Amino acid sequence: MEREFMEPKIEQGLLSGELWEEYCDILKRAGHQLLRPETPRTAFDQAEGMRYLSRLIRGGLEMMVEAADPDLPVFIVPSHETLKIGGDNPDNLYMTARINGQHRYRLRGSRGTVPTLNFATKKGGFERAGSNLLGTGFLDGKDLQVMADGSFEIVIGPQQPASGNWLPTEAESHMLLVRQTFHDRRSEKPAVLSIERLDRVGEAPPLDPAQFSANLRSAALYVERVASLFCDWxxxxxxxxxxxxxxxxxxxxxxxxxxxxxxxxxxxxxxxxxxxxxxxxxxxxxxxxxxxxxxxxxxxxxxxxxxxxxxxxxxxxxxxxxxxxxxxxxxxxxxxxxxxxxxxxxxxxxxxxxxxxxxxxxxxxxxxxxxxxxx
CATH class of the missing domain: 2.60.120.600 (Domain of unknown function DUF1214, C-terminal domain)
Incomplete structure (x- = not known):
């Protein structure tokens, strides 16, 4: 059912196509990063730069649109063999899930044999002004309580449970980031993870046009601001x-x-x-x-x-x-x-x-x- 009381500006942007034009305009601005005076001006480097932006577009849509609901969190891999950001670690498996720092979540996992595993909650975001991604909680794999069969659970939220693993959040926390670091990918097994919101009620809602509008804009800003930040570096x-x-x-x-x-x-x-x-x-x-x-x-x-x-x-x-x-x-x-x-x-x-x-x-x-x- 279409939601009532949608802001007229949002509705107009959807009906007129202005939202899509704004999305494309922000991506066009992101392309200006490739033409900064200090960038290498060879066809090879510029082709890689354009491929880089196309990868960021893919990643932005995945994170900000497809997996953006903190009530229905899912793990995605935001950086991998064909999507790379800010000196991505070739020895890492990165996983993220969207959360709301005011709610409680349960992460279930099987430890695997990867030597380094840790969990962090973050606030800020590359899509926002300042492009900071600040820590709000951290749990090192060395401190993880694991059952004899290799399974474990982590409660994620603002209040520490009476027992067991806890990953803290702040009210502004919006992301769970998991890093797994391999010494030898051929012989080591990654942890297998799933996540759910503990206090959610009701069925999954249909697409919210207003929320989609905000998410699509965030996806475009993610591309522009990531490209700008790391070109500055x-x-x-x-x-x-x-x-x-x-x-x-x-x-x-x-x-x-x-x-x-x-x-x-x-x-x-x-x-x-x-x-x-x-x-x-x-x-x-x-x-x-x-x-x-x-x-x-x-x-x-x-x-x-x-x-x-x-x-x-x-x-x-x-x-x-x-x-x-x-x-x-x-x-x-x-x-x-x-x-x-x-x-x-x-x-x-x-x-x-x-x-x-x-x-x-x-x-x-x-x-x-x-x-x-x-x-």
Missing amino acids: TRDFKTGHFNTLPLGDQAVFQAAGGDPNIVYYQGYWKLADDEAMIVDARVPECDFWNFQVNNYWQESLDYRYHRIHLNCKGAQYQPDGSVRIVVAHRDPGTPNWLTTAGHHEGTCLFRLIGAQGRLAELTTRVVKVDAVPQS
């Missing part, structure tokens, strides 16, 4: 982190949704055909580390077909316990070589998980490929 990395991997401002990374257990080192690389970047790393005791090569738009390169990242399990170490990583267009014949997969510049990222305040020592240098040390 890349601009800053290009000038301040050129062919280096400094620690950077962790508060900025956390405000954009970063995991509080992770320390991020962000860089920008650019290599001629005959050059290689060597990363020498002394890594402290930690739960996990990895390094990845990204394109200009901060998408991980295509790890389905190319070796573009390395982690603590797959790396070959030096006799002194350090690790040397080589980024080059062609194989220099050394361990830990990562390909540029046809790119000549982009961003890169080194992350530590669970280092308990200890930091990595990272040094970088650019040399001729033929001069890369063989040991």
Whole structure:
């Protein structure tokens, strides 16, 4: 049944087509990010940029329209092999569900064998002014109470239950974010998860035109603001982190949704055909580390077909316990070589998980490929 008392402006926007025109206009504005003066102006990089925007459109519609009802939450995968955002981790399985921080939810799961698993509630959102995604609650997998058969339940909401697992929310919480980090995807099993609202009553309602209007606009703003935010980051990395991997401002990374257990080192690389970047790393005791090569738009390169990242399990170490990583267009014949997969510049990222305040020592240098040390 059509809802009564719809605001005249919303109804007019639907009936006249203005809503759709506004959606398309915002997407058109998002395309301006590709033409900023500092972006690479090659057909290759611009094609990737357009593909990036098309991926964000797909992700925005999935999150903001199709899975936007906090009364009927479902898990979606917001970043994966063909949808990448802000230096996505190739070793991660990301899952999100829409929630309302004032309600209670139950998450059921089977733990699996993935080494790192954590749960976070968030407020803000990339579709909103400021593009912050701030934490409102966090539950580390190390603290998760799991039954003997591997099953578990988590209550998500503003009040702590008398017993069992609890993930806190605030009134403004709108997202549940789950990160699963693999050391070896071939041998480790992910957690299997489902979610339901505990205090919901009644059947699923039909489409609400007013809510749909708001959701479609949010989906467009998501594309524009994600593209703007990470182009800003890349601009800053290009000038301040050129062919280096400094620690950077962790508060900025956390405000954009970063995991509080992770320390991020962000860089920008650019290599001629005959050059290689060597990363020498002394890594402290930690739960996990990895390094990845990204394109200009901060998408991980295509790890389905190319070796573009390395982690603590797959790396070959030096006799002194350090690790040397080589980024080059062609194989220099050394361990830990990562390909540029046809790119000549982009961003890169080194992350530590669970280092308990200890930091990595990272040094970088650019040399001729033929001069890369063989040991």
